[in-house]
Amino acid sequence: MRDGFKILDTERHIVEPVDLWTSRLSKEFVGRAPRFLEGSRVATEVAGKVMINGGEEIWQCVEPTSDYDHAREHNFSADSHLADMDREGIDAGLLFPTAGLYVIWHDDLDPELSGAICKAYNDWLAEFCDVDNDRLYGVAMLPLQDVNLALEEVERINRDYDFAGVFIRPNPLKKRQLYDAEYSPLWEKLSAYQLPVCIHSSPGSELPELGVRDITGLEWPDGVQRFVGPFARSAISFPLEIMGSVISMAGEEPLERNPELKVFFSSGGNGWLQFWIERMDDEWFHRGNDAVTRLRPGHHVERQCLISGYSFENVWPYLTHEFLDCLSWGSGYPHPMLDDFPNELDKMVGRKDLTSEQKRQILWDNPARVFGIE
Amino acid sequence: MKNGFYVIDADRHLMEPADLWYRYIDDEFKDRAPYGVGEFGATTVVDGVQNNGGTTFNGMDRETLKNLRNTQGLITGFSKDIHWRYKYYDAIEESFSPKSYIVDMDKENIDAGVLFGSALLYFNWRDNIDIDLVDASCRAYNDWLHEYCSYAPNRMFGIAAVPMHDPERAIKEAQRAVDLGHVGFYLRPNPLLGKSWHHSDYDKFYSAVEELGRPICFHEGGSTNMPQARLPYNKTFYARHAMSHPFEQMLAVISMAGHGVMEKHPKLKVFFAEATCGWVPFLLERLDWLYEHKQLGVDVELKERPSFYFRRQGMVSCESGEETLPSYENLVGPDHLLWASDYPHPDQIMHFPHSLDPMITDESIPTSMIEKVLWDNPNRFFDLDLKKEDFAPAKEAA
Numbered sequence: 052m053r054d055g056f057k058i059l060d061t062e063r064h065i066v067e068p069v070d071l072w073t074s075r076l077s078k079e080f081v082g083r084a085p086r087f088l089e090g091s092r093v094a095t096e097v098a099g100k101v102m103i104n105g106g107e108e109i110w111q112c113v114e115p116t117s118d119y120d121h122a123r124e125h126n127f128s129a130d131s132h133l134a135d136m137d138r139e140g141i142d143a144g145l146l147f148p149t150a151g152l153y154v155i156w157h158d159d160l161d162p163e164l165s166g167a168i169c170k171a172y173n174d175w176l177a178e179f180c181d182v183d184n185d186r187l188y189g190v191a192m193l194p195l196q197d198v199n200l201a202l203e204e205v206e207r208i209n210r211d212y213d214f215a216g217v218f219i220r221p222n223p224l225k226k227r228q229l230y231d232a233e234y235s236p237l238w239e240k241l242s243a244y245q246l247p248v249c250i251h252s253s254p255g256s257e258l259p260e261l262g263v264r265d266i267t268g269l270e271w272p273d274g275v276q277r278f279v280g281p282f283a284r285s286a287i288s289f290p291l292e293i294m295g296s297v298i299s300m301a302g303e304e305p306l307e308r309n310p311e312l313k314v315f316f317s318s319g320g321n322g323w324l325q326f327w328i329e330r331m332d333d334e335w336f337h338r339g340n341d342a343v344t345r346l347r348p349g350h351h352v353e354r355q356c357l358i359s360g361y362s363f364e365n366v367w368p369y370l371t372h373e374f375l376d377c378l379s380w381g382s383g384y385p386h387p388m389l390d391d392f393p394n395e396l397d398k399m400v401g402r403k404d405l406t407s408e409q410k411r412q413i414l415w416d417n418p419a420r421v422f423g424i425e
Numbered sequence: 426m427k428n429g430f431y432v433i434d435a436d437r438h439l440m441e442p443a444d445l446w447y448r449y450i451d452d453e454f455k456d457r458a459p460y461g462v463g464e465f466g467a468t469t470v471v472d473g474v475q476n477n478g479g480t481t482f483n484g485m486d487r488e489t490l491k492n493l494r495n496t497q498g499l500i501t502g503f504s505k506d507i508h509w510r511y512k513y514y515d516a517i518e519e520s521f522s523p524k525s526y527i528v529d530m531d532k533e534n535i536d537a538g539v540l541f542g543s544a545l546l547y548f549n550w551r552d553n554i555d556i557d558l559v560d561a562s563c564r565a566y567n568d569w570l571h572e573y574c575s576y577a578p579n580r581m582f583g584i585a586a587v588p589m590h591d592p593e594r595a596i597k598e599a600q601r602a603v604d605l606g607h608v609g610f611y612l613r614p615n616p617l618l619g620k621s622w623h624h625s626d627y628d629k630f631y632s633a634v635e636e637l638g639r640p641i642c643f644h645e646g647g648s649t650n651m652p653q654a655r656l657p658y659n660k661t662f663y664a665r666h667a668m669s670h671p672f673e674q675m676l677a678v679i680s681m682a683g684h685g686v687m688e689k690h691p692k693l694k695v696f697f698a699e700a701t702c703g704w705v706p707f708l709l710e711r712l713d714w715l716y717e718h719k720q721l722g723v724d725v726e727l728k729e730r731p732s733f734y735f736r737r738q739g740m741v742s743c744e745s746g747e748e749t750l751p752s753y754e755n756l757v758g759p760d761h762l763l764w765a766s767d768y769p770h771p772d773q774i775m776h777f778p779h780s781l782d783p784m785i786t787d788e789s790i791p792t793s794m795i796e797k798v799l800w801d802n803p804n805r806f807f808d809l810d811l812k813k814e815d816f817a818p819a820k821e822a823a
Contacts, residue, residue, distance in 0.1 A: 223656070228656055262672060265616075265657075267653045270553060281723060282715050286679055286715055287676065295655075322710060324709065325703065325749055329749065330703070339663045342661055364710065366756070369752045
């Protein structure tokens with residue numbers, strides 16, 4: 052609770068123990084288990100490949116800052132996580148990975164190995180959340196190199212665990228966009244199991260990066276690297292890649308074909324929301340002769356999506372007229388996107404341009420409804 | 426003037442004749458000159474290679490392309506659209522002559538317009554292209570543009586083409602373009618020759634443009650063959666177009682305001698055109714936030730926050746009826762916005778000839794802001810020095 056508001060933080064990260072995979076992978080895979088690069092909790096090497104694009108400056112985009120040295124001392128354990136939630140006034144949190152933002156996201160990763168990495172992660176995450184199931188809600192990883200393996204993992208986690216949803220990167224993997232027909236069985240299954248798709252971006256994956264390493268030029272099949280540093284790549288990869296995934300899901304078939312499927316867009320903030328809905332809908336109207344949806348993209352966003360925004364954003368009051376039901380709040384703990392730990396919530400609950408009722412919806416009711424949290 | 430508002434339209438388009446370059450280029454380049462595909466197509470084939478819209482017309486010579494013009498079904502771009510041909514019948518009948526252009530401006534009560542091309546968005550924007558040919562093509566375009574605008578020099582103001590493959594030559598052509606009366610320089614935001622726009626190779630060009638006092642104008646065009654910020658492998662053009670304009674402009678703002686170009690060139694004016702305005706508040710807010718961040722902003726070396734430079738030197742355009750105008754007014758400010766019809770491109774086709782109406786009747790924006798957006802801002806930004814009294818209806822009647 053903070054100032055009388057129940058708080059569900061929709062964007063938190065666990066920090067994987069460095070022996071997570073080396074201690075859990077079976078004999079068959081352990082030789083190729085992800086190993087952390089010296090001094091990093093983000094960058095790993097898997098089967099000889101460094102799973103991050105860019106040097107240490109880029110890892111720093113998601114590397115926990117010195118603000119969390121106290122948690123680091125406890126190896127970012129569930130207990131330390133819960134203690135920090137108490138300090139922040141957060142009742143429950145949705146848990147995304149840290150190294151997991153990168154560890155499997157490579158076109159050439161052996162799908163079986165990817166599957167083993169995801170299984171080990173999900174088993175570990177379930178144990179982490181078991182420390183307090185009323186407050187910790189995990190988001191599972193899926194080996195998307197092979198959709199059939201991903202479907203098997205969805206079956207398994209749905210049977211054995213109680214995760215809040217599944218995490219998916221917005222970047223194209225193996226030249227597939229999120230709207231590709233190959234993913235259709237996945238969206239159907241997740242919809243049937245009421246498992247929301249939780250899309251989360253970050254700079255520096257080994258996949259094509261929108262606006263940073265564009266692979267769209269006819270003369271540039273291997274892409275053009277436009278920006279290298281953390282400033283530009285943070286400015287681009289968090290919001291723009293998410294906006295791209297919005298049009299993939301809502302402007303193409305996945306959401307329309309699966310009206311019960313819920314999609315959560317996190318890490319991009321919410322400043323783009325009003326602009327992007329208007330832009331997508333206008334373009335759909337003017338140039339949509341080749342569009343595949345029966346209804347405008349914005350309709351699907353309003354009906355099926357949740358978006359998490361940050362405290363520092365100033366568009367909140369402009370969003371409440373049309374999109375109040377789609378809004379939630381996320382801190383980014385313990386990544387650099389959270390820059391006022393443990394007081395980040397103060398800015399949010401103290402906003403004079405939102406009513407108490409609106410804050411209640413954003414901070415608890417909306418995400419609790421989407422993720423089925425009582 | 427409409428409803429008491431005098432109007433400068435900051436982003437209109439010409440429909441270049443397919444044989445523009447063939448007619449205006451130096452003799453030695455005639456055989457390789459850009460040639461348009463289709464009667465009103467923005468697609469060009471240059472030196473045997475299609476510059477935009479894919480590769481279908483690769484290898485076709487001028488005669489072949491000319492004959493394609495009359496073949497039903499091979500007309501490219503939005504001129505295929507029956508609504509387009511329905512709305513712009515006067516101009517189509519006259520092949521978009523200067524006279525018909527002014528007729529359509531009058532239909533909309535637009536006093537003056539800043540004129541981009543259509544093929545301008547593409548004809549010199551390819552990496553693997555002979556620089557001498559690019560240079561000559563730009564000169565041909567600018568000469569033609571000068572002649573076109575001469576029809577109504579106080580109402581039509583051209584945006585010039587410059588050969589950015591070679592900044593030295595671009596400087597020369599920019600100077601010549603200003604002498605011809607053009608009011609800005611067209612740049613694609615996409616990376617040319619693999620370089621971002623904050624690359625130091627462009628510094629001398631920016632310095633020269635500062636001295637000329639005319640803005641550079643970034644403007645995307647959806648069907649480019651260049652690297653483009655959009656989903657790779659995407660299949661629907663609407664999604665590609667929805668993304669490419671604002672996304673490319675956001676990247677251009679990051680280059681110009683975030684990576685020090687505007688700081689280094691304080692008099693350089695930069696127009697980020699035709700991408701609507703709703704993305705500006707959140708982008709500037711995020712850039713400022715990152716700038717101040719101890720871990721994420723380590724590689725930014727600016728004296729002021731990025732938004733400071735955008736406000737000092739930047740400009741974007743809006744269309745009529747954008748829902749984000751109130752947030753733009755409050756979070757960015759009314760002095761950094763122009764209005765654009767995008768005539769005769771499809772963005773506001775359903776409003777034509779009333780594309781001003783949603784803007785001048787929008788009760789969510791103060792009248793003072795509408796006046797700035799429609800007249801004061803473009804007049805100042807492009808240094809047009811127009812006087813409202815010269816456009817007063819009474820005088821026209823007299």
